[in-house]
Amino acid sequence: MSSNLEVEPGAASESVLVTTDSFENFDHMSSSLEEIKNLNAIAENDESNVENSNVENFEDLAENVPCNNEDDDFIQSKEWATRSKHVFVLSLAGKPIYSRYGNEDKLAWLFGVMQTLVSFVQSNDDTIRSIHAGDTKFVFLVKKPLILVAVSRTQETVNQLSSQLNYVFNQIASVLTLTRLNKIYEQRQNYDLRRLLAGVERLIDHLLDFSEREPSFTLGAVQCLSLASSVRDNISSAIVGACSKIKNIVFAILLANNKLITLVRMKKYCLHPADLHLIFNLVQASESLKTAESWTPLCLPRFDASGFLYGHVSYLSEDCQACLLLLTVERDVFFTLSEAKQRIVEKLRRNNCLEAINESLNATEETCIVAGFPELRHYLYKCKSTAQFYQPSLSPPYTKYHERLTNLYKRAHQLLHCSTRPLKLLFEKSSNEAILAWDTRGFELYVVFEPLVDTNSAINSVGRLLNWIKKREEKLFHLNAPTF
Amino acid sequence: MDVELRNFFIFNSQFGPKEGEELKKILYYYPITDNADVQIKNVGLVEGIIQFTGTFKPSTPVNSLHTQKMRQLYFQPEKNFWIVMTLNLPIVAKGKDSSNQTEYLEDDVQDNVYEAVLKQAYNTYRLFWGTFEHSIENHDIGTLKTRLEHFYKAYLKTLKLAHADILNVFCGIQYLPLDKLTFLRVQCFINCLECTYPEIEYTAFLYNDHLIWSGLEPKDMKIVYQYLIGTLLPANMETELQGGSMPRNSLSPFAALHHGRFITGPTNLKTAKTVGKIPKVFLFASGKGVSCHLVVYRALSATVCLFMKVDKELSLQLFKDMDEYVSPKLTTIVSDISEYCSKQVITPSNVPENSPRFIYFNKLNLAYKSTAHLDNKQSGNIACTKESLKIMADMNNKRGLLGHSSEMIVKTMNDYWVVAKNSNSREFYVALQQKNASLIDISEEVKKLCDTELKGIFFHPL
Numbered sequence: 049m050s051s052n053l054e055v056e057p058g059a060a061s062e063s064v065l066v067t068t069d070s071f072e073n074f075d076h077m078s079s080s081l082e083e084i085k086n087l088n089a090i091a092e093n094d095e096s097n098v099e100n101s102n103v104e105n106f107e108d109l110a111e112n113v114p115c116n117n118e119d120d121d122f123i124q125s126k127e128w129a130t131r132s133k134h135v136f137v138l139s140l141a142g143k144p145i146y147s148r149y150g151n152e153d154k155l156a157w158l159f160g161v162m163q164t165l166v167s168f169v170q171s172n173d174d175t176i177r178s179i180h181a182g183d184t185k186f187v188f189l190v191k192k193p194l195i196l197v198a199v200s201r202t203q204e205t206v207n208q209l210s211s212q213l214n215y216v217f218n219q220i221a222s223v224l225t226l227t228r229l230n231k232i233y234e235q236r237q238n239y240d241l242r243r244l245l246a247g248v249e250r251l252i253d254h255l256l257d258f259s260e261r262e263p264s265f266t267l268g269a270v271q272c273l274s275l276a277s278s279v280r281d282n283i284s285s286a287i288v289g290a291c292s293k294i295k296n297i298v299f300a301i302l303l304a305n306n307k308l309i310t311l312v313r314m315k316k317y318c319l320h321p322a323d324l325h326l327i328f329n330l331v332q333a334s335e336s337l338k339t340a341e342s343w344t345p346l347c348l349p350r351f352d353a354s355g356f357l358y359g360h361v362s363y364l365s366e367d368c369q370a371c372l373l374l375l376t377v378e379r380d381v382f383f384t385l386s387e388a389k390q391r392i393v394e395k396l397r398r399n400n401c402l403e404a405i406n407e408s409l410n411a412t413e414e415t416c417i418v419a420g421f422p423e424l425r426h427y428l429y430k431c432k433s434t435a436q437f438y439q440p441s442l443s444p445p446y447t448k449y450h451e452r453l454t455n456l457y458k459r460a461h462q463l464l465h466c467s468t469r470p471l472k473l474l475f476e477k478s479s480n481e482a483i484l485a486w487d488t489r490g491f492e493l494y495v496v497f498e499p500l501v502d503t504n505s506a507i508n509s510v511g512r513l514l515n516w517i518k519k520r521e522e523k524l525f526h527l528n529a530p531t532f
Numbered sequence: 533m534d535v536e537l538r539n540f541f542i543f544n545s546q547f548g549p550k551e552g553e554e555l556k557k558i559l560y561y562y563p564i565t566d567n568a569d570v571q572i573k574n575v576g577l578v579e580g581i582i583q584f585t586g587t588f589k590p591s592t593p594v595n596s597l598h599t600q601k602m603r604q605l606y607f608q609p610e611k612n613f614w615i616v617m618t619l620n621l622p623i624v625a626k627g628k629d630s631s632n633q634t635e636y637l638e639d640d641v642q643d644n645v646y647e648a649v650l651k652q653a654y655n656t657y658r659l660f661w662g663t664f665e666h667s668i669e670n671h672d673i674g675t676l677k678t679r680l681e682h683f684y685k686a687y688l689k690t691l692k693l694a695h696a697d698i699l700n701v702f703c704g705i706q707y708l709p710l711d712k713l714t715f716l717r718v719q720c721f722i723n724c725l726e727c728t729y730p731e732i733e734y735t736a737f738l739y740n741d742h743l744i745w746s747g748l749e750p751k752d753m754k755i756v757y758q759y760l761i762g763t764l765l766p767a768n769m770e771t772e773l774q775g776g777s778m779p780r781n782s783l784s785p786f787a788a789l790h791h792g793r794f795i796t797g798p799t800n801l802k803t804a805k806t807v808g809k810i811p812k813v814f815l816f817a818s819g820k821g822v823s824c825h826l827v828v829y830r831a832l833s834a835t836v837c838l839f840m841k842v843d844k845e846l847s848l849q850l851f852k853d854m855d856e857y858v859s860p861k862l863t864t865i866v867s868d869i870s871e872y873c874s875k876q877v878i879t880p881s882n883v884p885e886n887s888p889r890f891i892y893f894n895k896l897n898l899a900y901k902s903t904a905h906l907d908n909k910q911s912g913n914i915a916c917t918k919e920s921l922k923i924m925a926d927m928n929n930k931r932g933l934l935g936h937s938s939e940m941i942v943k944t945m946n947d948y949w950v951v952a953k954n955s956n957s958r959e960f961y962v963a964l965q966q967k968n969a970s971l972i973d974i975s976e977e978v979k980k981l982c983d984t985e986l987k988g989i990f991f992h993p994l
Contacts, residue, residue, distance in 0.1 A: 182592030468639040473943035
C-alpha cells in the first residue's frame with residue numbers, strides 16, 4: 049500500500065504540541081517553570097513556601113464524616129458492584145481519596161483491601177499491575193504518593209485503563225502540584241487529602257467520562273476546529289499582538305467545543321497533549337467559567353509538575369462561545385491579562401474572526417458520504433509530527449452505536465501499539481464492520497468500512513482519503529506554531 | 533531468560549478456617565523449599581484476591597494476577613478447590629551497555645495459553661484419580677494429599693512452559709484423513725473387536741500421532757489424546773527404538789508376523805505371570821466420573837486403546853486371547869494405512885521453506901492441523917517465528933469480540949504477516965514471511981491456501 053504523497057497530510061516542521069505516544073512514561077516533564085522565571089529575571093519569593101505553609105494547620109477534625117444510614121448496604125447492591133467502570137484513589141497508607149461511585153467512607157474497608165494487596169506484592173519487591181476475572185479487569189497504578197485503581201468491565205486494555213488512571217493522577221497533581229502532594233504525605237502519612245480536593249471530584253468525574261468517550265485520549269492528540277488558514281493566522285496574530293508586550297505569558301490557548309482553535313506559545317516551549325486534555329477537561333467541566341472571567345492556578349504535570357502556572361480564563365464574548373486561556377508564571381497579573389483579552393476580542397471582532405469561528409462551530413464536519421466516500425463509515429487520521437487528528441461527523445450506524453465505534457478504535461490502537469508485539473498494519477473484518485488501521489512514520493490512520501469491503505477497494509479508498517485530507521490540511525490542522 | 537515455574541499449589545479454604553490452622557488448607561505445594569510461612573502467605577494473598585474480586589461480581593471467578601515480575605494463574609476446578617500456578621516472567625537485558633537493567637516481558641506470557649496449561653494439569657490428574665472430592669469421599673484428605681504429591685511431583689517436571697503456545701489453548705486432536713475403504717477397514721476391525729470382547733466399553737485407534745477413530749466423547753478423548761501423545765507413546769517409542777521389546781532380529785520366521793504388544797498391562801506376554809499394572813482412568817463426558825481400565829496395544833505405528841469395564845476381572849488369558857486376535861488383523865490394516873499415507877500425506881518438514889504456515893482448529897470435533905509446528909512434542913521445533921504464534925494466540929483471545937465470523941490480517945514490525953479467519957466454529961491462522969508483499973497479495977495468497985488446504989470445509993464467505 050503506497051500513497052503518492054510526499055509529505056503526510058497535516059505535517060508541519062514545527063509543532064505546538066509535544067509529539068509523543070500516550071503510553072510512555074508520564075513522569076517526564078518537558079519544561080521548567082524556574083527556567084522561565086529566571087530567564088525573565090524576575091525576582092520573586094519562593095512561592096512554594098506560601099503554598100505549603102498551611103498544610104500543618106489542617107487538623108484531622110473531619111475524621112468522622114457523618115454517615116447516611118440509607119446507603120449503608122449499597123456495597124451489596126448489584127447495581128454498584130456491576131458498574132461498568134469504578135475508579136478509586138487512595139493514599140499509600142490506604143486513606144480513601146476518591147471513588148467514582150459511592151461514598152468513600154462507606155468503602156473504607158475496600159480501600160483497605162486494595163492497599164493491602166498493593167503492599168503485599170510490594171513486600172516481594174514487585175509491583176501489582178492487574179487482576180483479571182472474566183469480563184472484569186482490576187488495574188492498579190502505584191504512583192507515589194497515591195494508589196489508583198480501576199475496576200472495569202469495558203473492553204479497554206490494561207494499558208488504556210492505566211493511562212486513564214494516569215490522567216486522574218495528573219488531574220489531582222494539576223490542582224495541587226506534585227511537589228505539594230509529595231510534601232503533604234511526607235509530613236503526614238495519614239493525611240486526608242479530600243479536604244484539599246473539594247470540587248476536584250467533579251473534575252475527575254468529568255475527566256473519566258471524557259476520556260472514555262474521546263478518541264483524542266486514545267490517540268494522544270487533539271482535534272482542531274476547521275478554519276480557513278487565513279482566519280486561524282489572523283486569530284493567532286491578534287493574540288500575539290495583544291500579548292507580546294506582556295512578560296511571562298507562556299501559552300495562549302483558544303478552544304471551542306472541545307477543539308483547538310489556536311495555541312500561541314513562548315519560544316522554545318511546547319505543550320504536551322496530555323496537559324492540553326486536562327485544560328479541555330477543566331473548561332468543559334466548569335460551567336461557571338461561562339459567566340465570568342476567572343483567575344486560576346493550574347499545574348500542568350507534563351510541562352512542570354512542581355509548580356503552578358496562572359491562568360486567565362474567559363469566553364470570548366456572549367456571541368462567541370470560544371474559551372481563551374492566557375497562562376503565565378506571574379501570580380498577580382489578572383488585570384493586565386484581562387485588558388489583553390479585551391484587545392484580542394476587539395481585534396477578532398474587527399477582522400470578522402468571531403463570525404468565522406461561530407460559522408465553523410455551527411456547521412458540523414462532513415460525514416464520509418458527503419465528502420464522497422460512501423464505502424467509508426468513519427475514520428480517524430492522526431498526524432504524528434503535530435499530535436493533531438481529524439475525524440468526520442458520525443454517520444449511521446454509529447450515531448446509535450457510538451460506543452461500539454469507540455471500542456473498535458481503542459482495540460485497533462492497542463493492537464498497533466502493543467509494547468512487545470507492535471503492528472504496522474491491521475485489517476479486520478467482522479459481520480458488523482471492517483477496519484483498516486495503519487501506522488506509518490508520519491501518521492496513523494484508522495478507517496472503518498462496510499463489512500463486505502474487499503482488500504482492493506479498501507486500499508483504493510485509503511489512497512483517495514489521504515489525498516482528500518492533504519488537500520484540506522490547512523483548514524483541518526493547525527500548521528503554524530506561532531510564538532509570542 | 534525464559535518463563536519458569538515459581539510455585540504451584542492447591543488449596544481449599546474450608547479445610548483450615550481457623551487462625552493457626554492455615555497449613556491445613558494446603559493440599560499440595562511446590563516447591564518444598566518454600567517454608568510453611570511462605571506457603572501460608574502465598575495462599576493468603578490468593579484468598580485475598582478471590583475475595584476482593586468477588587466484591588464486584590465478575591462474570592467468572594478470578595483468572596489471573598499480573599505483576600511487574602510474575603504472573604499468577606488461578607483455576608477453581610471444583611467448588612472451593614483452587615489450583616494456583618505462578619510463573620516468573622521472562623526477562624531480557626535492557627540497554628546496550630552491561631548495566632544490570634532488565635526488562636520483564638509481561639506480554640510474552642499470554643493468559644489464555646497458560647490458563648490452558650493449568651487446566652490441562654488438573655484434567656490429567658483427574659483422568660487418573662478422579663475429582664478431588666472423589667478422593668475425599670472414598671478415602672480422606674490424607675489420601676488426596678498423597679495422590680496429589682505423587683502425581684504432580686512427576687507431572688510438573690514434564691511441563692514445557694517455554695514452548696506453550698496456541699496449541700495448548702486448542703488442546704486439540706490431530707486426525708488422520710483416510711480414504712473410505714481404509715477407514716471402513718479400521719471401523720470394521722474395531723466393531724469386531726468390541727463384539728468379541730464385551731469387556732471393552734470404548735475403543736480408540738491411532739496411527740502415529742493421529743487419531744483415526746474414537747468411541748469416546750471428544751471432551752474425554754482430548755485429555756486421553758494429550759496423555760498418549762505427550763507421555764505414554766513417546767516413552768514407549770524410546771524402548772522400541774532401543775530394541776527393547778520388539779523381536780526385530782528374531783531368527784524365527786514366524787516372529788516377524790507378530791508385531792504387536794501391550795504397552796499397558798502385561799507388556800511381555802511370554803514371560804508375564806500376572807496382568808501387571810493396568811492404569812484406571814476416569815471419563816467425565818457423561819457428567820459424573822466413570823472409571824475404566826486403559827489397555828493400550830501397539831503394533832508398528834498403530835495404537836489401539838481399549839477402555840475396559842472396571843467391574844470385569846481382567847485375566848492374563850484374556851490378554852493372550854486378545855493379542856492372538858488383534859495382532860494379525862492389525863498388521864494388515866496398518867500396512868493398508870501406511871500405503872495410503874505414503875501417497876497422500878505431506879509432512880510439515882518437506883514443505884518448502886518460506887511457504888505460508890498455517891494452523892487449523894475445529895471446535896466441534898477438536899480437530900487441529902498445523903504446518904507451523906514441525907512435531908507435536910511441544911519442543912519449540914517450529915516453522916514460523918515464535919512471535920507469529922504469539923500473535924495467533926492474541927488473535928484467538930480477541931476473537932470473541934468480533935462475533936461468529938471474522939477475518940484479521942496484520943503486518944508486524946519485521947514485515948511479516950499473520951492472518952486469522954474465524955467462522956462456523958473453525959479457526960484458521962496463517963503466518964506468511966513475504967517481505968515485500970502488499971495487503972492485496974496476502975489476501976490472495978490466503979484465499980489460495982484456503983482453496984487447497986481446506987477444500988470442502990465451510991467458511992462463511994467474508
